[in-house]
Amino acid sequence: MxxxxxxxxxxxxxxxxxxxxxxxxxxxxxxxxxxxxxxxxxxxxxxxxxxxxxxxxxxxxxxxxxxxxxxxxxxxxxxxxxxxxxxxxxxxxxxxxxxxxQLAAGDSLALQPEVVSYLDRLREIGVSERLVEGERDGWILVSARWPDQICEIMPAKFAQLDDPEFVRLYRVLSEMSESDADDDPRLDEVADLMAAGLAEHAYASGEVAHDGLPFDLLDALALEYDPRAQRLLDRIRERGWASWTRAERLTEPPG
Amino acid sequence: MxxxxxxxxxxxxxxxxxxxxxxxxxxxxxxxxxxxxxxxxxxxxxxxxxxxxxxxxxxxxxxxxxxxxxxxxxxxxxxxxxxxxxxxxxxxxxxxxxxxxQLAAGDSLALQPEVVSYLDRLREIGVSERLVEGERDGWILVSARWPDQICEIMPAKFAQLDDPEFVRLYRVLSEMSESDADDDPRLDEVADLMAAGLAEHAYASGEVAHDGLPFDLLDALALEYDPRAQRLLDRIRERGWASWTRAERLTEPPG
DNA sequence: GCTTGACCCTGACGCTGCGTCAACCCTCCA
DNA sequence: TGGAGGGTTGACGCAGCGTCAGGGTCAAGC
The missing domain is CATH 1.10.1660.10 (Multidrug-efflux Transporter Regulator; Chain: A; Domain 2)
Incomplete structure (x- = not known):
């Protein structure tokens, strides 16, 4: 036994x-x-x-x-x-x-390669690391819910990089986000640039762009990163747009 | 929020x-x-x-x-x-x-294919299902501890199948295990056949066979399957062998 | 104002296959 | 006789939640 x-x-x-x-x-x-x-x-x-x-x-x-x-x-x-x-x-x-x-590089966490290279391009044109991180998180939100639309959206984003006004917009935003000033004199310039970009985008895509995208969340994200973004959002709305993330009019343009 | x-x-x-x-x-x-x-x-x-x-x-x-x-x-x-x-x-x-x-067939559970076909051969020569199951469990014990020795052992076992005395031994054992008789008259015949087989095996392998094999466990297994096996074991020992599973002498053969 | 259904809360057990204490008993050997 | 090395039950821990139980809350319709 x-x-x-x-x-x-x-x-x-x-x-x-x-x-x-x-x-x-x-x-x-x-x-x-x-x-x-x-x-x-x-x-x-x-x-x-x-x-x-x-x-x-x-x-x-x-x-x-x-x-x-x-x-x-x-x-x-x-x-x-x-x-x-x-x-x-x-x-x-x-x-x-x-x-x-696919998680080799840090940025690629939860992001498609197109988005990663877009973020790299932003860095190349002189956008601050801080702003790039904000962009990245925004894209994480978008691609989490609409991964399939990413490849439709990205070409337009890449095209914008060749537009000197767009580049200037991002550079100024960069500088503003780096500064500590609470009320920046360049706010109006930035808002004008944005409004122009939105108008162009609305024209290009026929104002039917990407229903259901998490715009509120994207706006909220920006505000969490920098509460001063509220002032910018107000300026954008004064110019008749719902938000910088959304090519959607609140009011018809004058004329 | x-x-x-x-x-x-x-x-x-x-x-x-x-x-x-x-x-x-x-x-x-x-x-x-x-x-x-x-x-x-x-x-x-x-x-x-x-x-x-x-x-x-x-x-x-x-x-x-x-x-x-x-x-x-x-x-x-x-x-x-x-x-x-x-x-x-x-x-x-x-x-x-x-x-x-590899677990496709029932027998192959924990057994190498050689052993499985050996068991099939036993069935072919008329060994009862009950006895085959006992054999199978014995081989499970052996191959659990010495899986590598299986391929050395099996050829000899297959060779035995061609020996008419061996075949007779297994057939009689089969019948005995099926019967309810407590004391079978064929016990002595079986013991003689076994002793002969052991002597042959001892000669063939030079009496150095497979040290460390779980002989006690194999004997115990047989006794658990059929307590009447004790009588057989006694007869084997009377003939000078330690057990049917072990080509090892307790006493030197007379002459 | 009351009900209803869909949420929210905390706390707790369940699942898988054991590993790893703890606290205690039994056996064997020097 | 004492210590090492077995054995015994009982209990918690692990990963990543699912799934109650037994509440409270919110928005809407009556």
Whole structure:
């Protein structure tokens, strides 16, 4: 007769594992000797080895019991099912690996490569790191909800980079965000540039751009990054636009 | 301001998950409104999306916090580590799949194919299902501890199948195990056949066969399957052998 | 003003397969 | 006889939430 330690050693498992199998009813509790020790026979060793064989093959403990006393076809069925589960799990992990491989650079976190290179272009034209981070978070919001629209939106954004007025807009915004001044004299210039950009964009896209995008959230994000953005938002609204993120008119343009 | 439900919906996670991230300190607790509801701003949405991006990539929650405020090289390092973990996990599952693929037939549970075909051969020569099951469990014990020796042992076992005396031995054993008789007249014949087989085997292998094999366990297994085996064991010992499973002499043969 | 349904809150257990104490008992060997 | 190295039960811990239970709140319709 074997003690639990000998049994476990024979099957190559821990004592704790054996006791666990008892607890969940997978391995029957054996007789006890006078001092309360469990005493095992050879059949227990065989049972334990069978259990471990299935467990090593990825069968959940909860199903091993049924499988051990199933007929051949039921067994084969269960094997099929478990193999399918394993396949799914492997697939999930493969996807994870692909995803993590895309996380090489910091910016690419949750962003498509087009957006990453757009952000790099912003840096090249002299936009401050702070403003770029704000842009990045905005794009994270957009691409989280409308990942498919990103590739439709980006070409227009890249085109803007060739527009000297757009470049100037971003540079001035950069400087303003770096300064500590509460009320910057360049606010009106920036608002004019923005309004012009919005008008152009509205013309280009026929004012039907991207319904359902999280504009409120984008505005809120900007305000959280810099509360002074409220002043700019007010100026934009004075010029008849709903927000800088939205080519949508509140009022018709004069004339 | 967003409620927890809106936040969760935006990031595509459950409310429970968000609360969990609060609990483990991954996402900071936001302000509460007058009625105690959590109120979130846009930055929380961004944070949550970043968290989910890493989590979906297989990063453990416990490491996401550090990764989010790590510099590029630390981040890349962590990515490497996690990718390695994922690879290991996938490999483990692949092995599981291979193992489970080998469990197609019932007998092959924990047994190499050689053994399975040996058992099939036993069936072919008319050995009862009961005895085959006993053999099978014996081989499970042997191959659990000495899987590498199986391929050394099996050829000799297959050779025995061509020996008419061996075949007769197994057939008689079969019949005896099926009967209910407590004391079978054929015991002596069987013991003689066994002793002869053991002598042959001892000669063939030079009496040095397979030290450390679980002979006691094999004997015990047989006795558990059929306590009447004890009588047979006694007869074998009378003939000078330690056990039927062991080509080892207790006493020198007469003459 | 009252109900209804959809949210929100905290607290707690459940799942998987054991690892790892804690606190105590039993056996064997020097 | 004492200490090492077994054994016993009981309990918490792990990851990442799901899922109650037992409340309070909000907006809307009657």
């Amino acid at each position: 074997l003690t639990i330690g000998q049994l476990a050693a024979y099957a190559g498992v821990t004592v704790r594992a054996v006791r666990h199998y008892h607890q969940i009813g997978l391995l029957p509790e054996p007789e006890r000797d006078a001092s309360g020790y469990r005493r095992y026979g050879a059949k227990a060793v065989v049972s334990l080895i069978k259990i471990r064989t299935l467990a090593n093959a990825g069968v959940p403990l909860s199903q091993i019991g049924q499988m051990l006393d199933a007929d051949a076809s039921t067994f084969a069925e269960a094997v099929q099912r478990i193999d399918g589960d394993l396949r799914d799990e492997i697939e999930r992990l493969e996807i994870s690996r692909k995803q993590i491989a | 967003l409620t927890i439900g809106q936040l969760a919906a935006y990031a595509g996670v459950t409310v429970r998950a968000v609360r969990h991230y609060h609990q483990i300190g991954l996402l900071p607790e936001p302000e509460r409104d007058a009625s105690g509801y959590r109120r979130y701003g846009a930055k929380a949405v961004v944070s949550l999306i970043k968290i989910r991006t890493l989590a979906n990539a297989g990063v453990p929650l416990s490491q996401i916090g550090q990764m989010l405020d790590a510099d590029a090289s630390t981040f890349a390092e962590a990515v490497q580590r996690i990718d390695g973990d994922l690879r290991d996990e996938i490999e483990r599952l692949e092995i599981s799949r291979k193992q489970i693929a």
